[in-house]
Amino acid sequence: MNKIDIKSLYESTSTAPKNLTISGWVRSVRDNGSFGFIDLTDGTYFKGIQVVFDNKLSNYDSIAKMNTGSTITVEGEFVLTPENKQPFEIHATAVEIFSTTDADYPLQKKRHSIEFLREIAYLRPRTNLFQAVFRIRSVAANAIHSYFNTNGYVYVNTPIITTTDCEGSDQMFKLTTLDLNNLPKGEDGKVNWGEDLFGKKAYITGSGQLHGEAFALAFNKIYTFGPTLRTENSNTKTHANEFWMIEPEMAFCDLEELMNVEEEMLKYVVNYVLENCKCELEFLDNFVQKGLIEKLTKLVNSNFVRIDHKDVITILKQANVKWEFKPEYGEDIAKEHEKYITEYFNGPVFIKNWPKDIKSYYMKLNPDGETVAAVDLEVPGAGELMGGSQREEDYQKICERCDQLGIDKSKIDWYLNLRRFGSCVHSGFGMGFERLIMYLTGIENIRDAIPFPRTPKNCDY
Amino acid sequence: MNKIDIKSLYESTSTAPKNLTISGWVRSVRDNGSFGFIDLTDGTYFKGIQVVFDNKLSNYDSIAKMNTGSTITVEGEFVLTPENKQPFEIHATAVEIFSTTDADYPLQKKRHSIEFLREIAYLRPRTNLFQAVFRIRSVAANAIHSYFNTNGYVYVNTPIITTTDCEGSDQMFKLTTLDLNNLPKGEDGKVNWGEDLFGKKAYITGSGQLHGEAFALAFNKIYTFGPTLRTENSNTKTHANEFWMIEPEMAFCDLEELMNVEEEMLKYVVNYVLENCKCELEFLDNFVQKGLIEKLTKLVNSNFVRIDHKDVITILKQANVKWEFKPEYGEDIAKEHEKYITEYFNGPVFIKNWPKDIKSYYMKLNPDGETVAAVDLEVPGAGELMGGSQREEDYQKICERCDQLGIDKSKIDWYLNLRRFGSCVHSGFGMGFERLIMYLTGIENIRDAIPFPRTPKNCDY
Numbered sequence: 001m002n003k004i005d006i007k008s009l010y011e012s013t014s015t016a017p018k019n020l021t022i023s024g025w026v027r028s029v030r031d032n033g034s035f036g037f038i039d040l041t042d043g044t045y046f047k048g049i050q051v052v053f054d055n056k057l058s059n060y061d062s063i064a065k066m067n068t069g070s071t072i073t074v075e076g077e078f079v080l081t082p083e084n085k086q087p088f089e090i091h092a093t094a095v096e097i098f099s100t101t102d103a104d105y106p107l108q109k110k111r112h113s114i115e116f117l118r119e120i121a122y123l124r125p126r127t128n129l130f131q132a133v134f135r136i137r138s139v140a141a142n143a144i145h146s147y148f149n150t151n152g153y154v155y156v157n158t159p160i161i162t163t164t165d166c167e168g169s170d171q172m173f174k175l176t177t178l179d180l181n182n183l184p185k186g187e188d189g190k191v192n193w194g195e196d197l198f199g200k201k202a203y204i205t206g207s208g209q210l211h212g213e214a215f216a217l218a219f220n221k222i223y224t225f226g227p228t229l230r231t232e233n234s235n236t237k238t239h240a241n242e243f244w245m246i247e248p249e250m251a252f253c254d255l256e257e258l259m260n261v262e263e264e265m266l267k268y269v270v271n272y273v274l275e276n277c278k279c280e281l282e283f284l285d286n287f288v289q290k291g292l293i294e295k296l297t298k299l300v301n302s303n304f305v306r307i308d309h310k311d312v313i314t315i316l317k318q319a320n321v322k323w324e325f326k327p328e329y330g331e332d333i334a335k336e337h338e339k340y341i342t343e344y345f346n347g348p349v350f351i352k353n354w355p356k357d358i359k360s361y362y363m364k365l366n367p368d369g370e371t372v373a374a375v376d377l378e379v380p381g382a383g384e385l386m387g388g389s390q391r392e393e394d395y396q397k398i399c400e401r402c403d404q405l406g407i408d409k410s411k412i413d414w415y416l417n418l419r420r421f422g423s424c425v426h427s428g429f430g431m432g433f434e435r436l437i438m439y440l441t442g443i444e445n446i447r448d449a450i451p452f453p454r455t456p457k458n459c460d461y
Numbered sequence: 462m463n464k465i466d467i468k469s470l471y472e473s474t475s476t477a478p479k480n481l482t483i484s485g486w487v488r489s490v491r492d493n494g495s496f497g498f499i500d501l502t503d504g505t506y507f508k509g510i511q512v513v514f515d516n517k518l519s520n521y522d523s524i525a526k527m528n529t530g531s532t533i534t535v536e537g538e539f540v541l542t543p544e545n546k547q548p549f550e551i552h553a554t555a556v557e558i559f560s561t562t563d564a565d566y567p568l569q570k571k572r573h574s575i576e577f578l579r580e581i582a583y584l585r586p587r588t589n590l591f592q593a594v595f596r597i598r599s600v601a602a603n604a605i606h607s608y609f610n611t612n613g614y615v616y617v618n619t620p621i622i623t624t625t626d627c628e629g630s631d632q633m634f635k636l637t638t639l640d641l642n643n644l645p646k647g648e649d650g651k652v653n654w655g656e657d658l659f660g661k662k663a664y665i666t667g668s669g670q671l672h673g674e675a676f677a678l679a680f681n682k683i684y685t686f687g688p689t690l691r692t693e694n695s696n697t698k699t700h701a702n703e704f705w706m707i708e709p710e711m712a713f714c715d716l717e718e719l720m721n722v723e724e725e726m727l728k729y730v731v732n733y734v735l736e737n738c739k740c741e742l743e744f745l746d747n748f749v750q751k752g753l754i755e756k757l758t759k760l761v762n763s764n765f766v767r768i769d770h771k772d773v774i775t776i777l778k779q780a781n782v783k784w785e786f787k788p789e790y791g792e793d794i795a796k797e798h799e800k801y802i803t804e805y806f807n808g809p810v811f812i813k814n815w816p817k818d819i820k821s822y823y824m825k826l827n828p829d830g831e832t833v834a835a836v837d838l839e840v841p842g843a844g845e846l847m848g849g850s851q852r853e854e855d856y857q858k859i860c861e862r863c864d865q866l867g868i869d870k871s872k873i874d875w876y877l878n879l880r881r882f883g884s885c886v887h888s889g890f891g892m893g894f895e896r897l898i899m900y901l902t903g904i905e906n907i908r909d910a911i912p913f914p915r916t917p918k919n920c921d922y
Contacts, residue, residue: 005681007613023713025883043681043712044613069883099854099884107882122672122875123882125679134680138616145606152468152505155599159913160688161703163920173636175665177692180635180644180652191641197692197702198920204636204665211583211913211922218586219595220466220504227621227687231638231658241658242622251504252484393560414583414922421568421584422486422530423560452620452672459624459659461672461875 007044009078013088016078022049022090023073023098025126028109031064038063038095040074046131046279051076053092062097068109069101069126114448121452121461129288132280133441133448136273140440141433143272144225144246147265153248154219157226158208163200164411171230172203204229208247209362209428210415213391216249216426217418223248225433233456237445240434242454249428255364255373255390258427259350262377262386263304266348271300273440289442295381296440302347309333309354309371312341319344330355335383342380349378361401363389375429382439388429395419468505470539474549477539483510483551484534484559486587489570492525499524499556501535507592507740512537514553523558529570530562530587575909582913582922590749593741594902594909597734601901602894604733605686605707608726614709615680618687619669624661625872632691633664665690669708670823670889671876674852677710677887678879684709686894694917698906701895703915710889716825716834716851719888720811723838723847724765727809732761734901750903756842757901763808770794770815770832773802780805791816796844803841810839822862824850836890843900849890856880 002017006024009016024042031037035054051074053063066072076092106112106120107127117124124130148155161175177197178184186192193201208224215222224247232239250261274281274296285292316327316337325334333341333351341349352375353366363372373390392398398419402409409416437449447453452461463478467485470477485503492498496515512535514524527533537553567573567581568588578585585591609616622636638658639645647653654662669685676683685708693700711722735742735757746753777788777798786795794802794812802810813836814827824833834851853859859880863870870877898910908914913922 005613023885025885043677043679071883071885098886101883102881105882122675122879123679125676131679134617134676135615137618138610141616141618142606142610145603149599149603152466154596155602156595156912157598157602157688157705159703159911159915159922161690161915161920164922173638174641175634175636175690176641177634177694178641180637180639180641183641183644197694197917198915199918200920202920214583214922215586215595215912216504218504218584218592227618229622229636233638233658242620244618418583420563421566422532422562424484424486424532425559450620451617451676454620454622454659456658457660459622459661459663461620461625461675 005044006040006042006047006049009049009088010045010047013080016088018078019075020078020090021073021075023071024048026066026068026070026072028068029064029066036064038066038072038074038092040072040090043131046128046135046283050086050089051092051095052089053095057092057095059095059097063095066097067101067103067105069105069107070097071099072097114445118447118453125451128283130448132277132283133437133443134451136277136280136441137433137437137449139276140269140273140436141225143269143276144265144433146272147268148221148223148248151221153221153223154215156208156212156215156219156222156224158205158211158215158224158247160204160208160227160229161198162203162205163198164203164205164210171206171232173229173231175202175204206230207245207430209249209430210412212247212249212428213415213426214418216251216428217422217424220251221248221253222250235456237447238435238438240446240450240453240455243446243450244433246431246433247428249426251424251426253390253427254425255352255375255427258388258390258429259304259306259352259375259377262350262375262388262429263348266377266385267300269436270296270440274300284442292442299348299379304348304350304377305345306350306352307345309351312337312349312351315344316340330357332358338378338383342378347380351376351378359389361405361407362391362398364392365397365401373427379439382435385435385439386429386431388427390425390427393419393423393425395423466505467501467503467508467510470510470549471506471508474541477549479539480536481539481551482534482536484532485509487527487529487531487533489529490525490527497525499527499533499535499553501533501551504592507589507596507744511547511550512553512556513550514556518553518556520556520558524556527558528562528564528566530566530568531558532560533558575906579908579914586912589744591909593738593744594898594904595912597738597741597902598894598898598910600737601730601734601897602686604730604737605726605894607733608729609682609684609709612682614682614684615676617669617673617676617680617683617685619666619672619676619685619708621665621669621688621690622659622663623666624659624663625666625671632667632693634690634692636663636665667691668706668891670710670891671873673708673710673889674876674887675879677712677889678883678885681712682709682714683711696917698908699896699899701907701911701914701916704907704911705894707892707894708889710887712885712887714851714888715886716813716836716888719849719851719890720765720767720813720836723811723836723849723890724809727838727840727846728761730897731757731901735761745903753903760809760840765809765811765838766806767811767813770812773798773810773812776805777801791818793819799839799844803839808841812837812839820850822866822868823852823859825853826858826862834888840900843896846896846900847890847892849888851886851888854880854884854886856884 027039038051041048075094076090184192184195353371377386434449488500499512502509536555537551645653645656689706814832838847895910
């Protein structure tokens, strides 16, 4: 018999073998005593298939009584059914029941709340909702790799262990092999980090940017794509302590070219998902976010607005809105402002040239001496999706910024040296992958965009 | 002027624009007072290009004096030179010197030892050796994503933070947000983990397999590809504390089918690198490992042997070799044995059906009650490249193994439950990415296969 998967059947009904074998899991069974129907999935495709069985099968009664989730292997005939809802069905000649589910199987044939499913993170990928979300996550990841590889970027695996805490160690997890109930102490009574594995205090880094820059100055265009850990003790819908991030970095690339890359990449990924996840998006459009497909299609066809931070503030100040946070020149903008500005322009907006005092030391100081060449991409319904900047390539200027901000230059001397050894105009950005997934799927909680979420007081499985 | 990169020029000399602009870094300059040559690279291609300049340029003297590593932008004419070593060159009409290198730039125009380059991990990607190694790393990663996506696998980002220490917490880093100089203590004087971010003791996991299995039982075929941290205090050429790993997991897949996947995937990746990294492999074949290309080509065209562990022991016992470690039935095999057996068969060898006592609790017990359906792939010149197994899908049997090995079942109850809720035959394997890179490039130290290596007492940059 030809062992085949459901995806292959849907993709080429015309070349499907007449006799075949399929293994999968039972979604439901109904029967009338003489024949019945199994809704079968094997995980390879969003839709299941219909298996018809009848009482000529010796184990008919056992088949009819199978629980949801049971594992079976079906031998049967592939039959086209153009008059039916399904394009084809399988007429079973044998059904082998490999395994059933115990009575406490939580995924019974009914709707479960998303909160309940969150409690069973190891089973929820079997539901329609998470089949859709996590397949889109996989397809979107593939789209990202595809975009960057096609365009000549080198994929760099920057380290996640670091001993540099200049990024702000309050946001970084400490990492140790020491026994915390029996810590080695120095003469000063403090922990003797010399006895730890790396011989010094180690952290998990919250970004691969600095290392990425070193590689961009060797390979021209690079990107990272990996997990990021941050310690934020924040229980919101958009914060998790472990998430994935994409950080591209390009040599000989200024702020305008950076925005070109961001716009092109995002459109490529959204379009790729639109083309490759039709079933999943239709389901999500029906049950999670009405208008999802229209929203994504609109993004692909839009031109992203590019506007200076100060001009955004002017628009906000002129708006006839009672703000919770009053917009001010030189200050950050709040969520309500982001929302207003994307609605104002009816599409994605690059906000660029931010006040230097609210941005990082490594961003390029503009000729005005007041702003830096930083850019945030605001997307309708998602808020800030990417943040990037042209990097300060002038050694003197970046050192001055470090001094002004009290950053210990000796801890990042190698990074600063990049400005002394063949420095060049270069730019990069970061995109939180889960935020993209939330945008692509319409789901509203980051806990549902990542397979096994880690949030404060929550690290199960 | 047409801004272009060097890769595009090499890829289509016939469509190159006549007048163009290229930015890049100077590898070397030589001149005779009236004209000169710049060897220019921009990181997009393994080879650089030759730029010809003459003393009609007003800044001729400055150009002639540029240091290695200087950043320039060249405007010029593209000229085909079929009679020369290079297929083309650029006749400069202008050379703008953007940035030079300070006198202490470590990468002068001479050969540097690999150990010296390891000390300047942030600059070594600019050398030929690491241009080759890290581009192959990127291409191989792309090949892996391409193989699994093309074959219907779902990419799953399994968590790296875990509170389950059943895999052996002695191999896992502890992760905390607590101040180690001021730890909160309980009444028993021990650390009160309730005050840590997750409300309990947290680790970095050394494998995504268990979570991968949960997703394979929903999506059929999945793979992970991400960083892995282990605490091994081992200073060898093959150990690092941070490395990347690929862990595929397949439902309805037994040991034989698992080996099919491993063999097909490896051949795909090696072939992909052979086709896409010709310059890099030629360089490595010349300067790092003679015969590298032949070795890789041979692998692609070989049939991998499949042999039981006990039959390997028989061969080893019959061999006329004075072993350092005596081969014994029921015991592990040493590096010298691995080497012998791949030479014996003159190709890659799957060693399968291992004694249960030296393997993990989750591996499927064979009908003999003595061996498990595990398999290691041994490759000539690389040793063990992949390790995998059919997983025990029987709930009673896996519980018995846990009890025998003293594993606390309550900590992995969700994992064990996968055997109660629609269990199925399934298998998976793990492959260390750096080990693959070492095999593909011929380099002998894992520190040179990963951008910023982390090893005991060594965590710089």
